[in-house]
Amino acid sequence: MPPSKRRRESAWKSRKQNQHPHGRISSLHELANEPSPDAQSDRTDA
16 A cells, blocks of 8 residues: 555544544533433423
């Protein structure tokens, strides 16, 4: 494989592996402490 092709494929793989389309989550602890968007605290039918 020529060096230019190897460089191109390496760059493509690194871009694919380092994607964060919705923003990066820094830790699972932070994710667990966030309120869920579908949680309803003020339900009137209960």
